[in-house]
Amino acid sequence: MEEQFILRVPPSVAELIDGLLSENAASDDKSLDLSFSEDGRSGTFVIGNDHFPVYLMDLPCVVESFKAYDDSALVKTAEIGQMIMVREPGDSAPDVIEYRHGLTPPMRDARKRRFRREPDLNPELVQRVEKDLVNIMTGATIENAEPEVNDHEEDGDGNVRHASENVPSVPAPEQPDVVETGANAGEPERSDSDDSDDSL
Template sequence: MRMDEQFILRVPPSVAERINRLLSENASSSEDKSLDLEFSEDGRTGTFVIGNDRFPASVLDLPCVVESYKTYDDSALVKTADVGQMILVRESGEASPDVVEYRHGLTPPLRDARKRRFRREPDLNPELVQRDAGDENARNANKKAPPAAAAKPEVPDTGGNAGEPDGSDSDDSDDSM
C-alpha cells in the first residue's frame, strides 16, 4: 500500500515567483518548464530544480504537527494529512542548517515554539537516578510499621434507652407529621 506524504515547501521569494508563473501560465510558454526535487542518500539534504537552476534543499522537522485539509465543494473540509516536516529551499550561497529540527513554527506566534510551549526533558544522570532510587528503597525498609491502634475501652451503658435503636437524621423516619 502506498501512502501519500505531505510537507511544507518553503522557498525564497524569487523562486516562489517562478513557481507561481509556472503554475499560472501555460507550461509550454514558460522558460521554467520543469520542477524536480532530488534527495541524497541521507534523506535530509537534496536539490530543488526549477528549469535549469538548481537550489540546495534540506528536510527539517517542524516543532509541532500541522493539519492539512482539502475541499471539494468549498463548504466541507476533509482532513488529508498531518504535516510534520518542511523542505527548506535556499539560495545557492546560503549555508545549510546544521540541525534536523526547525526551531520556529510556520507562523509568528510559534516562534521558539519548543522553548516556550513545551516542557523540557529533564537532564538526568543515570548514576544519580539509580543512587536516589537506592536511597528511597533503604528509607522505606527502615521505616517501622505504624503501631496498632489501641483498643477502645469498654464504656458501661448508662441505661438511657436500652432497647431502642439509634435515631436517624433522614426525612423518612420523622413520624411527627
Template sequence: MEEQFILRVPPSVAERIERLMNESAAASSSSNPEDSSLDLSFSEDGRSGTFMIGNERFPASLLDLPTVVESYKTYDDSVLIKTADIGQMIMVREEHDPPPEGVEYKHGLTPPMRDARRRRFRREPDLNAELVHRVEKDLINIMQGVSINQNASVTGAGQGGDRKKAALAAAKANVQQQPAANGEEERSDSDESVDP
C-alpha cells in the same frame, strides 16, 4: 490519503513558481521549456539536496516540523476533507544562506508557532544513566518479590558480609556482662523480661 510535503522557498523563487503555475499549459509549452522546468534531487543522506528551477540551483534541506500539520481539501467551500498529515518540510534557501542546524526545524509554519519547540513543549529531562539503571534494577527486584532492603543484605553477603556478621557475633559473645552496683544485671528499656 495523499502524499504531501511543504515546500518553503525564498521570495524570489516563490514568484517564479507562482508565475509558472499561473501560465496556461499551452503558453508554458510554447515558451522556453528550460525556464519552466522544476526539479528536486536529494543526496544519499536523504536530508540535503538541490532544488532546480530553470538553470538555477538552490540548496535544499529536509527538516522535521515540531508538530504534525493536517492538510484539508474542499470542493464546495463548506465541507473539508482531510487529505494528509504532514510532519516534514523541504526548505530551499539561497546559496549564501547558512544551512539549518540539525534535522528538526524549531519553528512551526505560522507566526504563533515561532520557536515552538522551546515555548510550547516541555523540556526533555536530563537523566543520569546510573540513576536510571539503579531504579530499573530496584523495579525488577520488586516485581520478583524481593524487597530493596533484602536485596541490599543479599548483596552485602556476597561481598564479605558473612565474615562481618560472624566477627560481630564473636565480639558480642566476648563482651562480659558487668554486674550493676546492686548486684543485678543491667537491663535496657527494651528488655521485657520479668523478674521472678
C-alpha cells in the same frame, strides 16, 4: 490519505515558481526538479538553470491538512511532520534537523514557548531504576536498596502494631437511668385548651 509535502522557498525562488506555474508561461520554458543525496536530509532544487540547496527539516509539531469538497465540511487528508526548505546558494547549512518555528506566526519558537520542557534526568539513574524494576518483576532483590529505609519502615510497622496492642480498653461510661415520669416534673400539664390554634 494523500501524499503531501511542504516546500518553503525564499522570495526569489517563489517568483520563479510563480512564473513557471502561470498560464502564460510556455510548457518548455523551464523545468523543475528536486533530488536528495544519500543521507536523505540534503539535496538540490533545480528550476531552469538555477540550482538551490534544500534541507529536509522536522517540524516541531505535526501539521494536519484538510480539504473541503462541498465548501462546508472539512475532510482530513494528511498529517505532515517534515518540511523541505529551499535556501539561497550562499546560505549556510542548518546545524539541527528540527526547525525551530512552526508554519504560522503563533507557532514561532514553538518548542520553547508552547511545549513543556523535557525533564533533566540522569541516564545512569534511569538505567538503575529500570534494572531494579526488572528485578522486582522477576522476584529478585533490589541491589541498590538503602537498609536505613527498610529498617525505618519495619520500625514504623512495629510501632503501629505495638501501639494497637498497648492501647488500654476503656469501658464505656454508664449512662444514668432516665426516669420518664420525672422529666416533666417542673412543667404543668397542658390541657386541650392550650393546644388551640392561635393563628386566627
